[in-house]
Amino acid sequence: MLSCGVTYNETVPKSIKQSLGASDDNHKLFVILLNPSWLSGLVAAIASLAVMMTTVIALHFPGSSLQLLLDDHKGSAAPSLSTGSLTVSNNFSSNQLISDIPLFVLWGCVGLLVYSLIISIANALGGVGELMVELNFTHVRRWRLLGQELSRLLIRIVVLVGWVLFTEITIHTILPYVIALTQFASGAVGIVNTVLDTFLAFVVLTVCLHLHVILLRLLMLKPRLFGQTDYV
Helix, strand or coil, rough: HHHHHHHHHHHCHHHHHHCCCCCCHHHHHHHHHHHHHHHHHHHHHHHHHHHHHHHHHHCCCCCCHHHHHHHCCCCCCCHHHHHHHHHHHHHHHEEEECCCCCHHHHHHHHHHHHHHHHHHHHHHHHHHHHHHHHCCCCCCHHHHCCHHHHHHHHHHHHHHHHHHHHHHHHHHHHHHHHHHHHHHHCCCHHHHHHHHHHHHHHHHHHHHHHHHHHHHHHCCCCCCCCCCCCCC
């Protein structure tokens, strides 16, 4: 009887243990989730530099549509950091394309979730036999096994709502601040002030973009979007 019990425990599928959170590597997956990969870090850094360089270039083309979008003081004395940030935020709010970005993110992610759900259902149907075998193990709480996919879906919905809200904050608060700070740095007195303001703008925007990457990873429930098969 004892040997049968040992054999029974040893034959419990690994997927059940993982579904019940028995993996000892979950904390490692979350560390990977929060840390930037070389690809995401490089993309975030390049995107931040591109935004800052575009801002500086726009200052040298007064009257252009880009300059009016980023700053509309039209060659007068440069505004303060808070005033410049508010101006850029108001310009973004009046631009229909930029205002619709959170909506694009919402529906794009909804489509992604629907696609992921269809794939999950297809995989589940392909493993119905295995699922029925798993449900027959007396030491497995069936409601936890069956509720796994529902929990994943709820997590994704919460992440999606949070991502849309953070996108709004990025467009109307963080990005205008970075643009205004870059403009402020270009007119700062002293090389030290210019370097510090530029560095601060770069760090703020890079961290912001990395947070978007983390939210996308959470939406996909993967610690790495590419080159990583483990799921959180």
